[in-house]
Amino acid sequence: MTSTLPAATRPHSNYDLSGVTSSDAALRRFLLGLPGVDKVGLEARSARLGTRSIKTTAKAAGIDLAIRMIDLTTLEGADTAGKVRSLCAKARRPDPGDPTCPSTAAVCVYPDMVAVAKQELRGTGIHVASVATAFPSGRSSLAVKLADTRFAVEAGADEVDMVIDRGAFLSGRFQDVFDEIAAVKGACGDAHLKVILETGELATYDNVRRASWLAMLAGADFIKTSTGKVTPAATLPVTLLMLEAVRDYTGQTGRKVGMKPAGGIRTSKDALKYLVTVNETLGEGWLSPDWFRFGASSLLNDLLMQRQKLATGRYSGPNYVTVD
Numbered sequence: 406m407t408s409t410l411p412a413a414t415r416p417h418s419n420y421d422l423s424g425v426t427s428s429d430a431a432l433r434r435f436l437l438g439l440p441g442v443d444k445v446g447l448e449a450r451s452a453r454l455g456t457r458s459i460k461t462t463a464k465a466a467g468i469d470l471a472i473r474m475i476d477l478t479t480l481e482g483a484d485t486a487g488k489v490r491s492l493c494a495k496a497r498r499p500d501p502g503d504p505t506c507p508s509t510a511a512v513c514v515y516p517d518m519v520a521v522a523k524q525e526l527r528g529t530g531i532h533v534a535s536v537a538t539a540f541p542s543g544r545s546s547l548a549v550k551l552a553d554t555r556f557a558v559e560a561g562a563d564e565v566d567m568v569i570d571r572g573a574f575l576s577g578r579f580q581d582v583f584d585e586i587a588a589v590k591g592a593c594g595d596a597h598l599k600v601i602l603e604t605g606e607l608a609t610y611d612n613v614r615r616a617s618w619l620a621m622l623a624g625a626d627f628i629k630t631s632t633g634k635v636t637p638a639a640t641l642p643v644t645l646l647m648l649e650a651v652r653d654y655t656g657q658t659g660r661k662v663g664m665k666p667a668g669g670i671r672t673s674k675d676a677l678k679y680l681v682t683v684n685e686t687l688g689e690g691w692l693s694p695d696w697f698r699f700g701a702s703s704l705l706n707d708l709l710m711q712r713q714k715l716a717t718g719r720y721s722g723p724n725y726v727t728v729d
Contacts, residue, residue: 417649417652417653417656418440419657420435420653420657422435422657425622426622426623429580432579432580432583432619432622433577433580436615436618436619437615439611439614439615441611442609442610442613442614442646444610447610447642447645448642450645451642451644451645454641454645454678454681454682454685455641455678455681455682457678457681459677464677464715465712465715467676467677467680468673468676468677468708468712468715469507469712471673471676471677471699471704471708472499472507472508472509472705472708472709472712473507473509473510474509474510475509475510475511475698475699475701475705475708476509476510476511476512476513476534476665476667476699477492477495477496477509477511477512477513477702478514478633478700479513479514479702480513480515480536480540480541480633484514484515484518486518486521489518489521490521490525492512492514492522493512493522493525493526493531494525495705496508496511496512496526496529496531497526497529499705500709500712503712503713503716506709506712508529508530508531509531509705510532510694510698511532511534511563511564511698512526512531512532512533512534513534513535513536513564513566513700514533514534514536515535515536516536516537516553516557516562517560519535519560519561519562520560520561522561523560523562532563532564533561533562533563533564534562534564534565534566534599535557535560535562535564535565535566536565536566536567536568536632537553537554537556537565537566537567537589538550538553538554538568538585538589539553539568540567540568540601541568541633541635542568543567543568543569543570543571544572547588550567550585550589551589551592554567554589554592554593555592558592558596562596563597564597564598564599565593565596565597565598565599566601566629567586567589567598567599567600567601568601569582569585569586569600569601569603569616569619569620570582571603571606573585574607574612574616574619575606575607575612579615579619582619582623583619583622583623584623586598586600586619586620586623586624586625587623587624590624590625597626597627598624598625598626598627599625599626599627599628599629599663599665600620600623600627600628600629601631601632601667602616602617602628602629602631602647603630603631603632603635604616604630604631604638604640604647605631605635605636605638606635610642613646614646614650617646617647617650617651617654618650618654621650621651621654625662626662627663627664627665627698628647628650628651628662628664628665629665629666629667630644630647630665630668630700631667631668632668633669633700636669637669638667638668638669639666639667639668639670639700641678641679641682643666644664644666644679645682645686648682648683648686648687649686651663651664651687652686655687663691663695663696663697663698664683664691664697664698665697665698665699665700666679666699666700666701667699667700667701668701669701670699670701670704671701671703671704671707672704673708673711675704676701676704676708683697
């Protein structure tokens with residue numbers, strides 16, 4: 406195909422995608438035939454991108470953009486309706502003293518809390534996301550995973566974050582993983598599907614590339630690094646690798662896919678490094694909450710403190726933001 410996409414999103418390799426998903430053998434052949442990842446080159450490039458200097462005006466814009474990209478999240482066994490309501494209030498007005506502060510992209514909760522979040526966020530434009538498919542382990546039957554997904558969607562979830570079966574993937578059962586993602590995508594209806602790879606358990610960069618392609622081929626609207634429950638979670642090299650997979654897939658197929666690093670991103674400085682990486686890899690078209698998210702609730706407080714410092718010249722400290 407002749408690409409009409411911006412140069413930043415054109416594929417760096419041409420892949421023959423004809424019949425790739427037609428059989429287990431074809432899918433396996435394609436995934437195992439993807440080029441190996443240059444570990445040294447990947448880590449060197451991510452390190453270089455992380456040293457880019459962001460000046461004051463661009464920094465202020467970057468901080469506001471990062472706030473708009475956050476999926477504000479609570480995924481604890483002790484979650485209550487009150488805690489979810491409080492989180493929704495923070496998503497609407499992250500800095501109650503500054504009405505110019507933007508809202509976050511979404512609030513992410515367990516399926517049984519979706520209805521509470523939906524009620525609190527009605528009319529705000531803030532999305533309700535829900536984890537599903539036996540999050541975070543993914544250790545359950547397909548029937549249970551589909552029921553989990555449908556329950557979240559019927560309660561009002563705009564987005565569903567599923568976890569892949571890492572055991573199946575690492576065992577080479579790629580078709581099983583593909584079929585499960587496709588089935589969950591079907592159960593999502595109009596809700597967007599984010600597919601969590603849990604990159605900290607995939608062991609190699611090559612596996613991260615394969616899992617990224619597998620998820621996109623199966624219909625993922627977003628690919629996501631981590632549940633936030635496993636260490637390591639998001640890292641800049643892994644995020645760069647997944648962004649490159651998105652670039653190549655989108656350039657090859659014309660279908661745009663989003664990306665979400667999650668877990669371990671805590672400071673404004675780190676968030677800006679990720680935004681630079683997105684811009685350099687995919688271009689400005691992905692610098693939007695529609696196509697890039699942060700799964701990092703603790704990040705919001707640091708962004709708010711840095712935002713206040715830029716506005717007032719004073720660093721207020723953590724006592725001036727809410728503790729989630």
